[in-house]
Amino acid sequence: MPDTIIIDGLSFSLPLFVMAVGGIFSEKSGITNLALEGFQGFGAFTGAFAAVYLYGVFGADSVIPYWASFVFAVIGGGVFALLHALLCVRFKADQVISGVVMNILAMALTSFLTKRINASIFGNSGNKFMLSASSRITIPGLSELPVVGAVFRDIYPFELVIVAVALVMWLVLYRTVYGMRLRACGDNPQSADAAGINVYAVRTVAVFVSGCLSGLAGMSFAYSVSAQFSPDIYLGYGYLSIAALIFGNWSILPALFACLVFGFARSTGAAVIHGLGLPSSYNDLVRTLPYVLTLLLLVFFGRRNRSPRALGQIYDKGMR
């Protein structure tokens, strides 16, 4: 049983984490991002479309559609995120409103297009893209270790990608000039502008990155949760990752910790409920845990929680 807890916990935490990293990028640059939910769904849509299309070209057993689906998910999520950037940066729309609208739009657009594409290209009337099951990797040697060995057993390939991507993103945010500029734009865009930084460009790129990472997460959820793309992908994981990034105080490592807590709480709860022979509806009670934790954290430690100072503020060059 501890094995399934670790395996399921990790495969849920890591996509959540990479999405939270995207959220951190966007919010550190000063753009509130409630649209993660929509980004991950749109990314999963483009990725799943690519996969299903390529099954026809390479066959369902080939690894090419699998990896291509992630590439297209990243591109799709990023491109869709540019719309949020366009509204927030160029049109100076209210960022919270834009985020909500992006979620509504993503859900409407992907459900419509899925049916449309199924009808016109694949000749069926379904509202989903069926994916072939993802392969699992077990690392020989390490997986033999007692207890922690489960970390290296039955890994989804995307988990390794996520770890690598998250590492790179951490380096970019805290160890590069671009990362420093991004954080400056979120704390004091006026000074950043005075220092010669193009605030609009930095913020646009940050939102694009958040879309790319959310797309990666969405595709991972599509494989691990249901092995298909359908409107059911909008289960609120985007909002959960927002909870994680707030819980993690807008920093990458604490956000990882939060995601692991959320993921393991979920898998432990499921295992306990299964072990006690309770009906699976009790899982719903366990799923409130991350949100309750985050709310309590904000109530009791809210003062220590510091959001980027210019978060949600529209930056207007002319305004000083």
Place this chain on the structure above:
Amino acid sequence: MRKFTLSCLAIGISLIFGALILWLMGKNPGEAYMSILQGAGLMEKARYSGRQSMFTDFMSLVDAMTPMIFASLAVALALKGGFFNIGVSGQMLFAGFCAHMAAQFLPSRIVVVIVGFVAGAVVGALIGWLKSRFNVNEVVSSIMLNSILMYVITFYIYTFYINPVSRNSVSVPAAARLTLSGFRWEGMKVDIALAFPAAVITAVLLHWFINKTTYGYEIKAVGLSPRAAHYAGMNVGRTAVITMTLSGALAGLAGVAYYCGYLAAIQPGVTPSMGFDAIAVSLLGGNNPLGCVLASFLITVISKGSVYMSSRQNIELEIASLITALILTFAACSAVLDRRRGK
């Protein structure tokens, strides 16, 4: 007036966009839009099935639009007070659930309305209190509460309150339902939304409340600038709690009108998307209570009418939410044009 023009512009652009999509799909946009009006009961259809007419279609439009009016009023009031009530969805669900529970013991319409009103107000007050006492951002606490309420209610429904056939909750007793479903009238089967007049009256009252009373003035002042309101001697914290309590109460009425009126049961596992659509409807209505009524009407015409259009024109049903989403996107942009011109 300027806001009205901008909203019309947003609608116009999205209708052109929608027409373009329809045209690309090889359909006649004019015919498609006409069938939206026919489906919404605003134009005569070529043929009606038994016990149905343009009037019955129109009455079910009114039925669907009633909760939307309340929900958009909830958003509009909160925005006036500087709050972004993204929790309308959760407040609706909670109020609908509490009303269902109360109706089990006392199947009466008055009980259902009062319980829903209070339940919504409690959630709203909690969000306002967290904001003023602990400085917890209302958007964040609302998102958390939405999920918490949704999962707990889903758990309860699946465990104790499920209708095994429909996989929804048990239906509310007919004596407590705010919609007279299938009411026989001149040989027709009509759905009569009893709450609709109340929704319109509430909109008018809210308009008066915001513009003509001291409380309304304080809410607007705090919304525009909490610091200035504080210097002027207003109690900012208390006003914030009052704003969110009232907003939550309106959302509660929306929940009752939705789950004990338009629908009779609660679907487990989801928060009502109406709570999110209402944000955009309020935006489209220029955050003006009377504008909200108009915008609710328009959005409901599209969502209801598109069902008929999709079957008539053989277009995916999802086109309805797509057109709605487009309107919302352009409405979000139009706020920008407004700000630009205002300067």
